[in-house]
Amino acid sequence: MMRVLRAAAAQGLPDCWVGAGFIRNAVWDTLHGFSSPGAYADVDVVFFDASDTRRERDEGIEADLATGYPDVPWSVRNQARMHARNGDAPYADTRNALRHWPERCTAIAARASGDWIELLAPFGVDDLVGLIVRPTPAFALKMNVYRERLKEKNWQARWPHLQVIGSN
Numbered sequence: 001m002m003r004v005l006r007a008a009a010a011q012g013l014p015d016c017w018v019g020a021g022f023i024r025n026a027v028w029d030t031l032h033g034f035s036s037p038g039a040y041a042d043v044d045v046v047f048f049d050a051s052d053t054r055r056e057r058d059e060g061i062e063a064d065l066a067t068g069y070p071d072v073p074w075s076v077r078n079q080a081r082m083h084a085r086n087g088d089a090p091y092a093d094t095r096n097a098l099r100h101w102p103e104r105c106t107a108i109a110a111r112a113s114g115d116w117i118e119l120l121a122p123f124g125v126d127d128l129v130g131l132i133v134r135p136t137p138a139f140a141l142k143m144n145v146y147r148e149r150l151k152e153k154n155w156q157a158r159w160p161h162l163q164v165i166g167s168n
Contacts, residue, residue: 019109053081
């Protein structure tokens with residue numbers, strides 16, 4: 001995981017973090033006693049730069065990361081433009097963007113800072129370590145999207161101890 005965090009940090013992107021399933025899945029795997037981590041569908045690198053919100057920039061960063069680390073399924077998104085896709089008001093920074101992610105346990109990110117790891121968790125870590133899946137306040141108004149995501153992800157098949165709130 002440090003290799004991924006350092007690779008993202010080396011890009012020199014403003015307000016840059018690696019988050020979502022990269023962190024969540026590792027915690028859930030550990031709490032379920034799995035000796036080896038599951039494969040990642042993607043590794044979400046998020047940053048905030050309102051001065052250049054072109055999708056092509058994100059794709060270029062992904063390509064650069066893939067050149068150095070072809071075994072990692074990179075997904076790079078400038079959060080300064082994601083509000084439009086999500087139907088939200090513009091985000092102020094990456095922290096604010098995470099507040100608009102679907103689940104509280106997913107709204108978490110980390111970054112390498114020298115030999116240390118910084119954690120960004122606008123809703124804290126209680127849900128994550130408590131194996132609780134519930135929508136963020138922003139998704140309380142998008143419950144149909146939240147429920148569809150739960151069906152698509154089917155997390156309980158891998159992590160049976162999860163407590164899912166708001167699935168019905």
